[in-house]
Amino acid sequence: MNFIKLAAVTVVLSFTTACVSFFDEQKNEQTDRKSALVLPEGFSDPKKSKEYDLPVVESSADTDGEMTSPTTVLVIFDGSWLDEQDTHPAKIKVEKPELVENFANFIDEGIQSFAEQNNLTLTKNANGYLVEQLIVEDDGYWFIEDLVEVERFSYNVVVNLNEQGRSGDVAIDMLDYQKISQDLAPNHAVRYRKEALAAETLNNLMLELDYIYRVKLLKERASLDITLALVKNVSGNYVIRSQQDIKYVWSQVDDIIEELGFDIEESDKDLHIFDVVYNKASDSIWHRLFSSDYSGKLDIEPGEYEVALTTSTTGVNISFRSKKGTFLDQTSMEQLFQLMLEVVKDEEAEL
Numbered sequence: 001m002n003f004i005k006l007a008a009v010t011v012v013l014s015f016t017t018a019c020v021s022f023f024d025e026q027k028n029e030q031t032d033r034k035s036a037l038v039l040p041e042g043f044s045d046p047k048k049s050k051e052y053d054l055p056v057v058e059s060s061a062d063t064d065g066e067m068t069s070p071t072t073v074l075v076i077f078d079g080s081w082l083d084e085q086d087t088h089p090a091k092i093k094v095e096k097p098e099l100v101e102n103f104a105n106f107i108d109e110g111i112q113s114f115a116e117q118n119n120l121t122l123t124k125n126a127n128g129y130l131v132e133q134l135i136v137e138d139d140g141y142w143f144i145e146d147l148v149e150v151e152r153f154s155y156n157v158v159v160n161l162n163e164q165g166r167s168g169d170v171a172i173d174m175l176d177y178q179k180i181s182q183d184l185a186p187n188h189a190v191r192y193r194k195e196a197l198a199a200e201t202l203n204n205l206m207l208e209l210d211y212i213y214r215v216k217l218l219k220e221r222a223s224l225d226i227t228l229a230l231v232k233n234v235s236g237n238y239v240i241r242s243q244q245d246i247k248y249v250w251s252q253v254d255d256i257i258e259e260l261g262f263d264i265e266e267s268d269k270d271l272h273i274f275d276v277v278y279n280k281a282s283d284s285i286w287h288r289l290f291s292s293d294y295s296g297k298l299d300i301e302p303g304e305y306e307v308a309l310t311t312s313t314t315g316v317n318i319s320f321r322s323k324k325g326t327f328l329d330q331t332s333m334e335q336l337f338q339l340m341l342e343v344v345k346d347e348e349a350e351l
Contacts, residue, residue, distance in 0.1 A: 071196040076206040078213060083169075090198035091171035092206065099216050103165050110209040111157055117208065128157040130175075133201075137184050150184045153177040153197055157205070170205070172198040227315070228344065230337040237327035239317040240337055246272060246309055246316045252349045253318060257307055259343045260336070261295035265304075272309035278302055294339050300332050 075081060079095035096103040111129055115122040121132040132154045139148040154175045161168035174194040179185045186193060227243035242249050250272055254264060262276040280296050304323045309316055320336065321327045328336065343349075 071199040073199050074203050074206070076203060077210045080206065088171055089195045090174075090202045091169055092202060093167070093169050095167040096165070097213055100213065104159075104161055106212070107159055107161075107170065107209065110205065110212050111159075113212060114205050114208040118204075125156070128159040131155055131157055137181075139184065148181055148184060150181045151177070151179055151193075151197075153194070155198065155201065170202070172202045172205075174198045228337070228341060230333060231314075231317075233312070233317055233319070237319065237321075238330050238333035239319045239327075240333070240340065241312075241315045241317055243315045246311050249316050249318070250309055253307070253309070255347065256340060256343050256349065259294050259347075260298065260339055262305070262307070274307040276305050276307055278305055294343055297339060298332065298336055300328060300336075 073082060073090055073092055075092070077092075077094060078097050081093050081095075083091070083093055094103075094107075096106075100106045112122070114120070115129075115131065118133070123130040133152070134149060135151040135153075136147045137150050138145045140146050156173040156175065158171045158173055159168065160171075174197065177190055177194050177197070179190075179193075188196070227241075229241050231239060231241045233239045250269070254267070254274065257274065257276060258264065261280075262274075262278050264274050264276050266275040267273070278298070278300060279302050306319075306321050306323065308319050308321070310319070311317075319327060320333070
């Protein structure tokens with residue numbers, strides 16, 4: 001057994017010695033090759049393609065362009081636009097909207113409203129208004145917060161309209177600026193901060209003008225959205241037709257018929273019927289004091305009537321008939337229709 005182990009150990013040692021010798025010879029051969037490598041003359045700087053070479057450019061700051069505030073004037077008001085060629089930091093072109101009659105007065109109204117909403121000090125001058133504005137912010141925690149003055153600035157609101165008064169421009173020319181709170185005020189250079197405030201102020205002013213115009217637009221639409229019409233129903237009787245939903249008409253018509261001099265005795269919401277009594281207008285002082293301008297002007301007999309709402313494929317029909325079911329004739333319905341239109345316009349009801 002010892003003879004077999006000795007033979008095995010001898011074989012392993014012989015194999016290991018042979019491997020080490022082989023790797024040493026390979027290493028020496030590679031070393032000899034490197035030391036013997038010699039480049040031919042003229043090949044020390046081989047030629048390279050310049051297809052992908054980048055030009056050498058020295059970096060430098062761009063001092064040609066002028067730094068400006070990043071705050072931008074926005075196109076908000078209907079008909080306004082920006083003149084890209086104008087370098088003024090806070091100016092916008094404006095044109096008179098369709099529903100505005102006097103554009104100068106409209107802009108003036110917007111400036112006054114803007115000042116009132118923001119508690120600004122406003123002084124009229126040759127070009128528009130001189131405005132003094134104070135920016136305050138809440139400072140503190142929870143119930144011990146205080147209003148702290150942060151910035152104070154003044155500017156001119158300059159309005160230039162053409163001779164026809166239909167177009168022109170509105171600009172904000174900044175005058176003075178004062179940083180009151182070093183902690184709360186933005187840490188910007190004074191020139192950039194003034195430009196930013198000018199653009200922000202102009203945007204807010206255009207928002208106010210846009211709001212006022214939309215109020216006018218809604219009022220105009222309210223008058224245009226009156227869908228009432230005097231028509232004949234399928235039975236050939238004259239009725240007043242509305243294109244609104246019957247629930248909406250029901251909610252509006254009670255006030256209207258009372259304005260016309262009808263006293264509502266009972267109402268059935270499910271059947272959409274009013275039981276009313278009509279009385280002629282009197283010349284008493286009490287009637288003149290407590291009745292509307294349209295009350296009692298219908299040339300119909302005093303008495304009990306029904307005002308009924310019914311739906312059809314073409315809208316909601318409003319019918320006026322006696323307790324016996326007799327509909328008002330054409331002449332009476334034409335007069336009632338005209339009076340109802342005036343009441344609807346005064347009440348701004350969208351029927």
